[in-house]
Amino acid sequence: MVSKNVKLMQGNEACVEGALAAGMKFFAGYPITPSTEIAELSAQKLPRVGGKFIQMEDEIAGMAATIGGALAGLKSMTATSGPGFSLKQENIGYAMLTEIPCVIVDVQRGGPSTGLPTAPSQSDVMQAKWGTHGDHPVIALTPSSIRETYDLTIQAFNFAEKYRTPVFLMLDEIIGHMREKIEIPDPSDIEIFDRVTPEENEKGSYKAYDNSLEVPKMAAFGEGFRFHVTGLMHDEFGFPKNDTKVTEVLMSRIMGKIDNNLDDIILYDEYYTEDMDLLILSYGGTARSVLSAVREAQRAGKKVGVFKAKTLWPFPEKRVKELSKTVNKIIVAEMNLGQYFYEVDRVAGKNCEVSLLGKANGEPITPTEVLNKIEEVL
Amino acid sequence: MAVASKLIENNFRMNRLPHIWCPGCGHGIIMRGIAEAIEKLGYDKQKVCIISGIGCSSRAPGYMDFNTLHTTHGRALAFATGVKLANPDLKVIVISGDGDATAIGGNHLIHAARRNIDITTIIFNNNIYGMTGGQYSPTTPHGELGTTAPYGNVDNVFDICRLAEGAGATYVARGTVYHAKQLEKNIENALENKGFSIVEGISICPTYYGRKNRKGDAAEMMMNLKDTTLDKKVAAKLPPEKVEGKLIIGEFVNKTYPEFCEEYHKVVDKFMKED
Numbered sequence: 001m002v003s004k005n006v007k008l009m010q011g012n013e014a015c016v017e018g019a020l021a022a023g024m025k026f027f028a029g030y031p032i033t034p035s036t037e038i039a040e041l042s043a044q045k046l047p048r049v050g051g052k053f054i055q056m057e058d059e060i061a062g063m064a065a066t067i068g069g070a071l072a073g074l075k076s077m078t079a080t081s082g083p084g085f086s087l088k089q090e091n092i093g094y095a096m097l098t099e100i101p102c103v104i105v106d107v108q109r110g111g112p113s114t115g116l117p118t119a120p121s122q123s124d125v126m127q128a129k130w131g132t133h134g135d136h137p138v139i140a141l142t143p144s145s146i147r148e149t150y151d152l153t154i155q156a157f158n159f160a161e162k163y164r165t166p167v168f169l170m171l172d173e174i175i176g177h178m179r180e181k182i183e184i185p186d187p188s189d190i191e192i193f194d195r196v197t198p199e200e201n202e203k204g205s206y207k208a209y210d211n212s213l214e215v216p217k218m219a220a221f222g223e224g225f226r227f228h229v230t231g232l233m234h235d236e237f238g239f240p241k242n243d244t245k246v247t248e249v250l251m252s253r254i255m256g257k258i259d260n261n262l263d264d265i266i267l268y269d270e271y272y273t274e275d276m277d278l279l280i281l282s283y284g285g286t287a288r289s290v291l292s293a294v295r296e297a298q299r300a301g302k303k304v305g306v307f308k309a310k311t312l313w314p315f316p317e318k319r320v321k322e323l324s325k326t327v328n329k330i331i332v333a334e335m336n337l338g339q340y341f342y343e344v345d346r347v348a349g350k351n352c353e354v355s356l357l358g359k360a361n362g363e364p365i366t367p368t369e370v371l372n373k374i375e376e377v378l
Numbered sequence: 379m380a381v382a383s384k385l386i387e388n389n390f391r392m393n394r395l396p397h398i399w400c401p402g403c404g405h406g407i408i409m410r411g412i413a414e415a416i417e418k419l420g421y422d423k424q425k426v427c428i429i430s431g432i433g434c435s436s437r438a439p440g441y442m443d444f445n446t447l448h449t450t451h452g453r454a455l456a457f458a459t460g461v462k463l464a465n466p467d468l469k470v471i472v473i474s475g476d477g478d479a480t481a482i483g484g485n486h487l488i489h490a491a492r493r494n495i496d497i498t499t500i501i502f503n504n505n506i507y508g509m510t511g512g513q514y515s516p517t518t519p520h521g522e523l524g525t526t527a528p529y530g531n532v533d534n535v536f537d538i539c540r541l542a543e544g545a546g547a548t549y550v551a552r553g554t555v556y557h558a559k560q561l562e563k564n565i566e567n568a569l570e571n572k573g574f575s576i577v578e579g580i581s582i583c584p585t586y587y588g589r590k591n592r593k594g595d596a597a598e599m600m601m602n603l604k605d606t607t608l609d610k611k612v613a614a615k616l617p618p619e620k621v622e623g624k625l626i627i628g629e630f631v632n633k634t635y636p637e638f639c640e641e642y643h644k645v646v647d648k649f650m651k652e653d
């Protein structure tokens with residue numbers, strides 16, 4: 001007998017189910033293929049749990065309203081694809097500097113520009129890291145199955161709440177639109193993190209940007225704390241300060257809250273990495289082709305391992321460096337013309353030869369292409 | 379130090395003053411009008427949220443002792459929409475400049491009005507981009523000078539009140555910093571309207587607009603507001619030739635229409651019960 005919690009589900013749907021399980025109560029967005037189902041399902045499901053959905057006039061407004069919802073105390077999310085991700089960038093930077101927890105889903109499609117609206121790609125990887133101006137902290141997660149989409153959406157909310165920062169969930173069209181069996185975990189088995197809020201007795205002295213804490217407590221508007229929020233550099237109370245010292249302290253804290261917690265934030269899976277000649281590093285939908293090819297290569301007696309990144313940013317530098325010392329060659333497989341590749345080469349290039357299996361024509365990378373690449377480099 | 383008035387003590391962050399505005403800037407008069415209106419209506423300051431974009435005008439919330447949010451250029455209304463929908467118990471006020479509200483933020487302005495979401499928007503219209511040093515805005519009159527209109531502005535202006543009315547705002551008024559008491563009354567009525575309200579407050583920027591266009595000092599610019607405007611009710615009784623060329627001030631729209639958050643909550647109530 002099939003258990004009640006086993007379902008056939010699309011990636012975009014698993015994302016919404018995961019978000020609801022994490023406690024999402026607010027969604028603001030603007031429709032765009034291949035992310036639209038996330039907005040549609042949020043519109044359908046949120047009012048049923050007492051939450052709010054709004055379709056804004058554009059993605060800039062979608063990002064702004066998402067931040068507004070979070071400041072009013074609700075767990076908030078928005079979803080988009082490449083062109084909309086570009087539009088959101090200014091307000092994403094605002095959320096990073098003002099430390100507003102929220103989740104931004106980008107179901108990547110072929111670009112640049114309107115590009116290939118219905119075709120998969122992983123070409124927003126660098127935009128997630130560097131899309132908004134200025135130095136800033138980034139957490140970006142990427143799933144490669146439907147169950148992982150569910151789990152990482154919850155994880156994205158948990159990281160957002162724990163570190164008071166926007167978190168990216170980077171899907172690709174393959175994962176967003178693929179249907180697969182998923183066993184939904186029991187709510188009692190899901191760990192949920194809620195933002196730390198100030199105590200009643202902190203009214204009047206509340207510091208929304210208390211530098212003595214790695215992650216300051218977050219009050220919601222309307223609860224009696226009356227604080228100020230600005231995208232200008234600010235002091236501990238949130239008031240603008242045009243001051244080098246204040247800027248240094250603030251910047252080092254918001255970068256530090258991520259950099260000092262890499263072991264908590266960096267998630268990945270490894271396959272056959274104990275004994276290998278060649279490592280393939282991949283992520284998202286592409287990792288599926290890589291795994292299927294590597295299983296076949298293993299059957300043929302080839303010592304090929306896989307590193308599947310689930311946290312794209314911050315980059316899993318420590319582990320990739322370690323692994324690079326155990327192999328002669330690394331292949332980076334991704335649906336773009338070499339974005340993560342540069343990061344891997346930066347970290348591993350001194351220890352081994354790093355090459356790219358990249359593709360950006362709207363087609364997924366196939367297992368055969370991976371096998372051919374293995375042949376070529378081994 | 380002079381003792382501050384009760385109004386200032388009750389509504390402003392004393393340790394954030396003095397403000398950054400130039401001597402003679404009109405923006406402070408509108409900011410005071412907002413505080414007067416809030417105080418008169420007796421709102422619980424814990425439940426008042428003031429949101430702005432970027433510009434000289436948008437610096438006002440930083441001085442005001444409420445829940446305050448200084449956002450990105452043009453986007454205040456989009457942030458405010460999120461705050462208001464997430465917590466409809468909050469009294470949400472948006473402060474914006476003519477550039478902030480009608481150029482970069484024009485799209486959000488018309489859509490907030492269309493939704494009739496319960497947000498009171500006060501536009502500090504000084505007919506120029508003050509903060510960036512005097513470039514022409516969508517309300518700089520045709521032919522006037524700006525640093526980016528060195529030979530006279532060839533663009534046309536928005537009539538902010540007619541734009542807001544056309545887009546669906548349920549309260550629309552225009553006042554000036556010369557007519558401070560009347561402006562304050564408009565803000566009060568706007569705050570009491572359940573729906574999207576807009577008050578265009580005509581302000582003055584002596585530093586850039588005034589100097590560039592030889593409008594004289596702040597006092598002369600204030601007198602000019604007196605001479606070039608006409609109250610709507612007064613204008614209605616005058617022959618057309620006496621009204622021509624004057625800027626009409628007063629209340630243009632004050633009507634009742636279903637409000638966005640209330641309509642959304644009807645959906646929540648209905649479907650939460652069904653599940």
Ligand SMILES: Cc1ncc(C[n+]2csc(CCOP(=O)(O)OP(=O)(O)O)c2C)c(N)n1
Pocket residue numbers: 432433434435436451474475476477478479502504506507508509510515
């Ligand atoms: C995205 C973006 N574009 C441009 C600017 C530069 N900028 C800051 S304020 C401003 C104009 C403000 O004019 P207005 O809204 O009329 O306010 P005022 O200063 O006149 O009160 C501009 C163009 C910015 N901060 N952000």
Ligand code: SF4
Pocket residue numbers: 398399400402403404405434435504508509582583584585586
């Ligand atoms: S530049 Fe103009 S608008 Fe800005 S503070 Fe000075 S007078 Fe006011």
Ligand SMILES: [Mg+2]
Pocket residue numbers: 433475476477502503504505506507508515
């Ligand atoms: Mg202006």
